[in-house]
Amino acid sequence: MARSRKTVDVADSYAVRLMQHLVVPTFVIDPKRRVVIWNRACERLTGVAAAEVTGTTKHWQAFYETRRPCLADLIALDRPEQLPQYYSEYAARGHNGLGFSAENWCVMPKLGSQLYLAIDAGPIHDEAGHLIAVVETLRDLTDQKRAETALKELATKDGLTGLSNRRAFDQMLMTEWARAQQTQKPMALLFVDVDHFKLFNDRHGHQTGDECLRAIAAVVSRHAVRPLDLASRYGGEEFALILPDMDGEAACAVAEDIRTAVIALAIAHGADGARDHVTLSVGVASQIPGEADGGPDRLLGAADEALYAAKRLGRNRVIGADRLLAEFAGLRRAGVPVPAPIRRKTA
Numbered sequence: 001m002a003r004s005r006k007t008v009d010v011a012d013s014y015a016v017r018l019m020q021h022l023v024v025p026t027f028v029i030d031p032k033r034r035v036v037i038w039n040r041a042c043e044r045l046t047g048v049a050a051a052e053v054t055g056t057t058k059h060w061q062a063f064y065e066t067r068r069p070c071l072a073d074l075i076a077l078d079r080p081e082q083l084p085q086y087y088s089e090y091a092a093r094g095h096n097g098l099g100f101s102a103e104n105w106c107v108m109p110k111l112g113s114q115l116y117l118a119i120d121a122g123p124i125h126d127e128a129g130h131l132i133a134v135v136e137t138l139r140d141l142t143d144q145k146r147a148e149t150a151l152k153e154l155a156t157k158d159g160l161t162g163l164s165n166r167r168a169f170d171q172m173l174m175t176e177w178a179r180a181q182q183t184q185k186p187m188a189l190l191f192v193d194v195d196h197f198k199l200f201n202d203r204h205g206h207q208t209g210d211e212c213l214r215a216i217a218a219v220v221s222r223h224a225v226r227p228l229d230l231a232s233r234y235g236g237e238e239f240a241l242i243l244p245d246m247d248g249e250a251a252c253a254v255a256e257d258i259r260t261a262v263i264a265l266a267i268a269h270g271a272d273g274a275r276d277h278v279t280l281s282v283g284v285a286s287q288i289p290g291e292a293d294g295g296p297d298r299l300l301g302a303a304d305e306a307l308y309a310a311k312r313l314g315r316n317r318v319i320g321a322d323r324l325l326a327e328f329a330g331l332r333r334a335g336v337p338v339p340a341p342i343r344r345k346t347a
Contacts, residue, residue, distance in 0.1 A: 025138040031131050033076050034150055045138060047110035062104040063117075071102050071121040072136035103141070116145035146232060156163045160210060161217035164232035172230045176244045177296040181289040187249035188243040188286040189299050191307040192220060195279045195315040197237035199271035205319060212267055212278060213237065218262045223254050248286035248322050255282040255318040263316075279316035283307025286322075 019026055019037050025045040028037035032056055038050035046062035060070055074082055083090045083100065084295040090102035099122025108115050121136040156168035164172070194216060196198070201209040210211075217231075219241045224231040234240040241258075243251055259280050267278040278305050283306030287299045302321035310319040 016186070019135075025140075026135065027053075027056075027059060027072070028133050028135050029059070029072050029076060031076055033073055035059050035117065042138070045115075045140060062110065063108060065107050065109055070136060070273050071100060071119045072134040075099060075123050075134045076131065090122060091224050113121040114142075115140055116142045158217075161214055161233050162222060163217050163231055163239070166232065166235060168231035169230065169234060169242070172232075172242055173296055173300075176242055177289060177299075178229075180244065180245065181293075183245075184288055185245045186247045186286045186288045187296075187299065188246040188254075188284065189296075189303045190241040190243065190250065190251060190255050190258075191234065191283045191303045192216075192241065192255075192305055193238040193283075193311065194237040196269065196271060196274035196282055200269055200278065200342060203269075203271040215267060216262055216264055216278075216280070219258055219265070222261075223258055233253050246286065248320050251284045251286050252318055252320045252323075255284050259283065259316070259318055262279055264281040275316065281307060281315045282318045283310055284318060284320040286320075 016183045019028065020039045022039055023041055025042040026037070026039045027035055030036050033057055035053045036055075038048075038053050038059070040050075042062075043049055048062040053062065060067055060073075063070065068086060069077070069082070069230060071087070074080060074086070077183075080092060080100065083092075085100065087102040087104050088216060089104070090100060092100050095327050099120065101121075102119045103116065104119075105114050105116050118139040120139050121134055123131055124133040124135060126132050131242050136260045139283070150156060156164055158165040161195050176187055197209070197212075199210060206211075217239065218235065218239060224228075224241060224243075226244075228242075228244045230242040231243075231279075232240050239253070243254065246254075259282055262280050265278070268276070270276055285302035285306055287293075287296075287302070289296075306319045306321040306324060309324055310317050313319070
């Protein structure tokens, strides 16, 4: 019996030394979530010495500024259902002893910089099946994650203006349309077109034209202020702005702010047939998706018709789709020809 006990002690001692010298950052907590091992690689990764956390439940302080459970804690507490609350990416490798994997950004208070960590944690049980420890290992994927993010941005950003590109616009439009169908809240869409831009390019050159588009893109972008708002370059000299949870009146106010902000830039135009300075025409539409609406084609068409009307009615103006009839009625009373409706855009 004594010999058997000595063999176990030697094995335990060897296991502890092995973990201490692993090149993989590793820490171990007991069932009460106290740190029993904090290896040297973990010290290097976090900047936190083993003496600061061993015997305590303060290991979270190595990764976060406010108290929250680490992956090992959720296993020790047997709360796998809380994984989505704390980790955007996670996977269960089996609830009976195989543990979990997760990834997330950690603020790393001691380092003063964020790291994107891949985390694996698994329980250790005794022969009777009782939990005796949880082991958590860490991998620094920060460079890889930043590279992936940069590639994703390249795929969804317009190279000239830095706004979202047409592909990102189409994806967001469908996503927000589906969400609006569920919430039954309005969704607004703005089409913004630079007036007489071909004449501007002919007069000032394409390089100046690019500078003009970048300046206007900056104005449009400043009005996509909420998390789900999306400013994009739709194509050429045309921009689009998706504004979820917004009715037509509020969207027209945003459009008017954009129009006046571009006038305030005082970008010289001066081509024959154009104004002295660059102006915008904006078409606005807002809709609460109905059950019969399979997609946002009607919203696209309404915003497009409003933009077309704004250009036909003299440019440098905002027209809301819900005001088209009133605008046209006024023109008819004044004996002015009314522009025929068109549809150019599809989802």
